[in-house]
Amino acid sequence: MKNYKIALLKGDGIGPEIVTQAVKVLNRAAERFGFTISYDEALLGGSAIDATGVPLPPETIEKCKATDSTLLGAVGGPKWDSLPGNLRPEAGLLGIRGALGLFANLRPAKIFEQLREASPLKAEIIGDNLDIMVVRELTGGIYFGERGRRTVNGAEAAYDTEMYSVPEIERIARVGFRMAEKRDGRLCSVDKANVLESSRLWRATVARIGKEEYPDIKLSHMYVDNCAMQLVRNPKQFDVIVTSNIFGDILSDEASMISGSIGMLASASLSEGKSGLYEPIHGSAPDIAGTGLANPLATILSAAMMLRYSLEEPQAAQAIEDAVSEVLKTARTADISAEGIWQVTCEEMGDMVCGLL
Ligand code: NAD
Ligand code: IPM
Ligand code: MN
Numbered sequence: 001m002k003n004y005k006i007a008l009l010k011g012d013g014i015g016p017e018i019v020t021q022a023v024k025v026l027n028r029a030a031e032r033f034g035f036t037i038s039y040d041e042a043l044l045g046g047s048a049i050d051a052t053g054v055p056l057p058p059e060t061i062e063k064c065k066a067t068d069s070t071l072l073g074a075v076g077g078p079k080w081d082s083l084p085g086n087l088r089p090e091a092g093l094l095g096i097r098g099a100l101g102l103f104a105n106l107r108p109a110k111i112f113e114q115l116r117e118a119s120p121l122k123a124e125i126i127g128d129n130l131d132i133m134v135v136r137e138l139t140g141g142i143y144f145g146e147r148g149r150r151t152v153n154g155a156e157a158a159y160d161t162e163m164y165s166v167p168e169i170e171r172i173a174r175v176g177f178r179m180a181e182k183r184d185g186r187l188c189s190v191d192k193a194n195v196l197e198s199s200r201l202w203r204a205t206v207a208r209i210g211k212e213e214y215p216d217i218k219l220s221h222m223y224v225d226n227c228a229m230q231l232v233r234n235p236k237q238f239d240v241i242v243t244s245n246i247f248g249d250i251l252s253d254e255a256s257m258i259s260g261s262i263g264m265l266a267s268a269s270l271s272e273g274k275s276g277l278y279e280p281i282h283g284s285a286p287d288i289a290g291t292g293l294a295n296p297l298a299t300i301l302s303a304a305m306m307l308r309y310s311l312e313e314p315q316a317a318q319a320i321e322d323a324v325s326e327v328l329k330t331a332r333t334a335d336i337s338a339e340g341i342w343q344v345t346c347e348e349m350g351d352m353v354c355g356l357l
Helices: 015-033 046-052 058-065 089-099 113-118 166-182 197-213 224-233 245-259 297-309 314-327 346-356
Strands: 002-011 035-041 069-074 104-110 131-137 147-152 155-160 186-191 218-223 240-243 268-270 276-278
Touching: 002 015, 002 046, 002 058, 015 035, 015 069, 015 297, 015 314, 015 346, 046 089, 058 089, 069 089, 069 297, 104 166, 104 245, 104 297, 131 166, 131 245, 166 186, 166 197, 166 240, 186 197, 186 224, 186 245, 197 218, 218 224, 224 240, 224 245, 240 245, 268 297, 276 297, 297 314, 297 346, 314 346
Parallel strands: 002 035, 002 069, 069 276, 131 240, 186 218, 186 240
Antiparallel strands: 104 131, 104 268, 147 155, 268 276
16 A cells, blocks of 8 residues: 655644644545555744754754655744744744745635635625636745845844846746646736846746747736735636745735635645645634634645645545535634534534545
8 A cells, every 4th residue: 555754844823733634634535545644743933943942953854855745734923923033933934945945836726616705805706716826936035035134324224135046937937837738828927027126037037938938828927016906806817826935925815815714725835856845825823723713724725735746646635625615515614604604613624524535
């Protein structure tokens, strides 16, 4: 029987609760589809700081490299907010993305029909089967550029640098084009080329790759401020969006509301190789940690993405996605609750998805 090795980074806040539910669902899927999974837990973020003094212990990188893929909850919380930048939990997350070379972050924002009324967008704006894929560059740009403090005209100042090289833009552009090829054939590259030099290089590079390598894909370019507006004015115009690290971070949170809650939005972070890191796009939600209110579906759907993209178990992935779709008819966590539908806890939601698998 095929056995997969998965590293688990539960993280902080609601991280352990949601990962526990996703593991339950993975185990049920393994049982049903005839494979096994062994897990190796490692520390990341605040929990790693508390145990070892650093947010990304070297052992965590080794464990992730030694497995077929990694499943992550979320990191961060008020307890660690006053630490210097390079020792914060979030630095651990950036560190693991960098160490594993995870330059391509796929964030699918799609509507589950049952959640139509949970979305703050009007039904006619959502339309039918709204399905947007945000392809976010994940190991470059302002997140990884030079930063620091200095004195300017006698006053304290701080700076962060946005920089992209042509190869970095080319490789993420190709991920966007290939994604569009598998979908509706439309790619929108989002930048701020009217102001930023890095965006002008981004736009020219994406345009050249499109012309030379993907002439059949309908490529458009949009400024990020307009894109933020268009996502709520007319989201149907988008198929695949490809954008930089910081713009992708912001636009994917915005796009998540199409689905009704940030607690629904999964993600896959991929390198050139097969293994990846899978995580919900939301954070550690310290405001609801330990209350049972967390929605585990984004993490469960991230586990499904892992089965599809890294483990070659597409049937198991599909079965999990179908079970999620089904469960929404009868049960909801608080963030997507609706009148007349049973409100359940994080753990109950995990059990119900397993029950439908
Ligand atoms: P957040 O995503 O944690 O929370 C924003 C809001 O959404 C909160 O009201 C929260 O309760 C709610 N929410 C988020 N996930 C939910 C879920 N699964 N179910 C129900 N409600 C959910 O963002 P924030 O409050 O800006 O950040 C909190 C901490 O998380 C910070 O330390 C931040 O740096 C960190 N963070 C981590 C990640 C990550 O690990 N990938 C992502 C974003 C933020
Ligand atoms: C995300 C988060 C992270 C990011 C933070 C916690 C470093 O917001 O995964 O979207 O900005 O990439
Ligand atoms: Mn984010």
